[in-house]
Amino acid sequence: MDRTHAIQQAAEDIRNARHTVALTGAGISAESGIPPFRGKGGVWERIDPMEFATIDAFLKNPAKVWQVLFLEMKQVLDRAHPNAAHEGLARLEQSGHLRTVITQNVDGLHQAAGNTDVIEFHGNFAWQRCQTCGQTQPSRELELAAMPPRCPCGGLWRPACVLFGELIPTTPLQRSQAITAACDVMLVIGTSAVVEPAASLPALARAAGAKIIEINPEPTPLTRRTSHYLIQGKAGEIVSRIADQCAG
Numbered sequence: 640m641d642r643t644h645a646i647q648q649a650a651e652d653i654r655n656a657r658h659t660v661a662l663t664g665a666g667i668s669a670e671s672g673i674p675p676f677r678g679k680g681g682v683w684e685r686i687d688p689m690e691f692a693t694i695d696a697f698l699k700n701p702a703k704v705w706q707v708l709f710l711e712m713k714q715v716l717d718r719a720h721p722n723a724a725h726e727g728l729a730r731l732e733q734s735g736h737l738r739t740v741i742t743q744n745v746d747g748l749h750q751a752a753g754n755t756d757v758i759e760f761h762g763n764f765a766w767q768r769c770q771t772c773g774q775t776q777p778s779r780e781l782e783l784a785a786m787p788p789r790c791p792c793g794g795l796w797r798p799a800c801v802l803f804g805e806l807i808p809t810t811p812l813q814r815s816q817a818i819t820a821a822c823d824v825m826l827v828i829g830t831s832a833v834v835e836p837a838a839s840l841p842a843l844a845r846a847a848g849a850k851i852i853e854i855n856p857e858p859t860p861l862t863r864r865t866s867h868y869l870i871q872g873k874a875g876e877i878v879s880r881i882a883d884q885c886a887g
C-alpha cells in the first residue's frame with residue numbers, strides 16, 4: 640500500500656470506528672524540536688539512561704542527574720510548541736473522531752494543542768514533586784540557583800514523571816488498559832514500542848479486535864506482528880492529512 644492510499648485507508652478506518660484512541664511516543668514531538676530517546680540523535684545515545692534516568696541514580700547523586708539530564712530537558716521543553724501532528728490529533732477530537740490520547744511523553748504538547756482527554760502514562764515534566772513530602776510546584780517556578788533544587792522541607796525536587804525503576808501510577812495504567820480494550824482503532828504514533836508496559840497496549844487492543852495503524856518513519860517491533868499497517872513517514876504530515884480527510 641503506498642502512502643497516499645494508506646492515509647486514505649486510515650481516514651476511512653477512523654470514520655468507520657466508534658472509538659479511536661491514539662498512543663503516542665517521543666517521535667510525535669520530534670518536529671517540535673524535542674529529540675527522541677532512541678535512534679540517531681536520540682538522548683540515550685549521549686546519556687546512559689541507567690546512569691542518569693533511574694530512581695536509584697537520582698537518589699545516589701541528585702545534583703549530577705539534575706545537571707546532566709533534567710536541566711537539559713527543562714530547557715528543551717520550556718521552548719517547545721505543538722507541531723502539525725499534535726494539532727492534527729486535536730482536530731480529530733474536535734471533529735468527533737478521537738476520544739483519548741495515551742501518551743508516553745512528558746512535554747504536555749497534546750494538551751497545549753487542544754486535546755482534552757490525555758492520559759500521561761509517564762507523568763508530566765511541567766510539574767515538580769518533592770521526593771520527601773510529596774508537595775508539588777510548576778517547573779517554571781523552580782529555583783535553580785543551587786543544585787540539586789530542594790523543597791522547603793529539605794527534600795529533593797524531582798520532575799513529576801516516571802523514572803526507570805518506578806512503577807506507572809495506578810490510575811493512568813488502569814484507565815489506559817480499559818480504554819485500550821474498548822477501542823476499535825488505535826493510532827500508534829512515534830513510539831519505538833520497546834518500553835513496557837506502554838509497548839503492550841497495541842497488542843491488548845488488537846486482541847480485543849481493534850485495528851492498529853502505525854505512523855513512524857521506521858518499522859518497529861509492532862510492525863507486521865501487531866500493526867495492521869504502517870504509514871511510513873513523519874507524524875506531522877501524515878496525521879495532518881488524516882485529520883483533513885476525516886474533516887472533509
Ligand code: OAD
Binds near residue numbers: 670677744831872
Ligand atoms: P523512542 O525515542 O524510543 O522512539 C521514538 C520513535 O519515534 C522511533 O520509533 C522513531 O522512529 C520515531 N520517530 C522519529 N521521528 C519521528 C517523526 N517525525 N514522526 C513520527 N515518528 C518519529 O521514544 P518512545 O517510544 O516514546 O520513558 O520511548 C518510550 C519511553 O522510553 C519514553 O517515554 C521514556 C524513554 O526512556 C521514560 O522516561 C520512563
